Amino acid sequence: MKTKAAMALAAIASVGLSACSPSTQSVRHSQSSYQPTYAPGHGAYPANYDAGIQNPAAQNASHYSSQNVGGSSQMTGMPELSTAELRTIGDQIFKNEGGGNIDNLVHWNDGENFASMGIGHFTWYPAGSPARFGNTFPDLLHYMQARGVQLPGWLQQASYQGAPWQNKAQLMQAKQTPQVQELQNLLYQTRLLQVQYIVDRTRRAMPKLVNASPGQVRQRINSNLNAVANTPGGWYALIDYTNFKGEGLNRSGGYNGQNWGLLQVLEEMRPSQPGQQALHEFADAAMRVLERRVRNSPPANNERRWLAGWSNRVNTYRRMLA
Numbered sequence: 001m002k003t004k005a006a007m008a009l010a011a012i013a014s015v016g017l018s019a020c021s022p023s024t025q026s027v028r029h030s031q032s033s034y035q036p037t038y039a040p041g042h043g044a045y046p047a048n049y050d051a052g053i054q055n056p057a058a059q060n061a062s063h064y065s066s067q068n069v070g071g072s073s074q075m076t077g078m079p080e081l082s083t084a085e086l087r088t089i090g091d092q093i094f095k096n097e098g099g100g101n102i103d104n105l106v107h108w109n110d111g112e113n114f115a116s117m118g119i120g121h122f123t124w125y126p127a128g129s130p131a132r133f134g135n136t137f138p139d140l141l142h143y144m145q146a147r148g149v150q151l152p153g154w155l156q157q158a159s160y161q162g163a164p165w166q167n168k169a170q171l172m173q174a175k176q177t178p179q180v181q182e183l184q185n186l187l188y189q190t191r192l193l194q195v196q197y198i199v200d201r202t203r204r205a206m207p208k209l210v211n212a213s214p215g216q217v218r219q220r221i222n223s224n225l226n227a228v229a230n231t232p233g234g235w236y237a238l239i240d241y242t243n244f245k246g247e248g249l250n251r252s253g254g255y256n257g258q259n260w261g262l263l264q265v266l267e268e269m270r271p272s273q274p275g276q277q278a279l280h281e282f283a284d285a286a287m288r289v290l291e292r293r294v295r296n297s298p299p300a301n302n303e304r305r306w307l308a309g310w311s312n313r314v315n316t317y318r319r320m321l322a
Contacts, residue, residue, distance in 0.1 A: 081199060081235070083192070089236055090195035093243060094119035096313050105187040106180055108168035111301075115163045115171060118187045118194050120243045127162030134246060137163075143197050144190060152182055202239045205247040209263050212249055221266045228282050230274040237282055237317035241265060244313070245290075255296035264289045276318075283317045290314075 081089070091100075097120055098104030107116045115124040117137045124137035141159040145151060151159070158164055164179075165171040174180050187194070210222045228234040241262050248261020258264070269285035272278040290310050297303040 086192060086195045086199070089199075089239060090119060090191055092236065092316065093195065093198065093240055094191070096240065096244070096316075097121040102184065102188055103175075106171070106175070106184045108165070108171045110168070113167075115165065117183075119191050120194060120198055122194075124163040126164075126166045129162070140194065140197050143200075144193055147193060149186075149190060149193065151186075152179075154179060155183060155186075198243045199239055201247075202242045205242060205249070205262065208249055209247065209266060213263070213267075217267055220271065221263070223271060224266045224269045224278075224282075227272045227274050227278040231276070231278045233279060233317075233319060234274075234282075237279060238262065240313075240317070241286060255293060255298075258292060258296055260289050260293040279318050283314045286314045286317070287311060 094100055097116070098107065104116075104121075105118055107121065108114075109116055109121075113125070113129055114131075114133070114135075115126075115137075116122070117124050118140065120136075122137035122140050123131070123133055123135055125131045125135050138159045141151060141155065145156075154164075165174060171180075206225070209225060210218055213221050225238075228237060246259075246261040248259045248263035248265075250259060251257075253259045265282065265286045268289050270281050272281040287310070291307065294303045294307060
């Protein structure tokens with residue numbers, strides 16, 4: 001099993017983000033290997049996307065030894081992921097969010113009031129705009145700086161002030177400027193570090209998901225969390241959904257006081273034991289939470305148009321290591 005898992009990871013990691021570690025390739029030189037697979041929007045696959053693919057996080061089964069990942073204030077149960085595993089997860093997240101197209105590393109989705117940066121489409125609000133859905137890109141930049149990445153002066157300043165574009169039109173007009181090309185190149189070169197940031201964010205969230213829950217549901221959340229975490233492939237589901245819709249720790253957030261983050265999925269999830277059924281239950285719960293979001297959303301938003309793509313993304317969570 002261990003050899004087969006390693007071979008599967010090597011095969012998957014050899015495409016897409018196979019060069020996920022920093023390299024000297026320029027964005028323009030490498031662009032030919034990336035083809036957009038859909039019109040990007042809200043981290044969703046297109047409605048006609050074939051979701052019958054293997055779970056990209058085909059982690060080695062040795063990671064899974066009945067870990068209790070949420071039972072204390074210190075998160076110690078999440079395994080350290082190998083470079084190959086990080087590349088594989090990063091490749092899928094990049095595909096989920098930007099279609100694997102490097103032009104979408106610096107992007108602005110239609111109908112949104114924030115830019116979407118990097119492989120995880122980290123949110124970046126213009127100066128003075130309320131960050132309703134979190135402002136994760138500045139945090140990523142500070143994370144990268146702390147690990148030795150040298151940011152251009154303008155970007156370092158903007159990480160505190162806000163995105164330098166007020167809307168999508170301004171960003172699109174600036175796409176070919178040296179400044180935006182510099183940013184796109186930086187985000188291409190630091191893909192592996194961006195994956196690690198997403199993993200670390202998920203790692204920090206694990207104990208909070210349990211500790212922030214009311215006593216009457218705490219045991220169920222802990223049990224569901226561990227059922228997914230102790231299933232091969234489960235960490236991809238937890239990591240990707242955290243990046244996709246957040247932790248959900250703000251219970252008063254969302255529409256009509258109902259949030260749609262990872263915590264709400266674990267609350268909605270039916271009890272399950274570790275194994276493929278846990279992945280199905282997690283994916284089913286995620287769709288019920290997302291459908292509730294659509295029902296609660298302002299009709300003018302027309303969020304129902306995203307459901308088919310969201311469903312295809314969530315369906316990638318259903319595959320476990322064979």
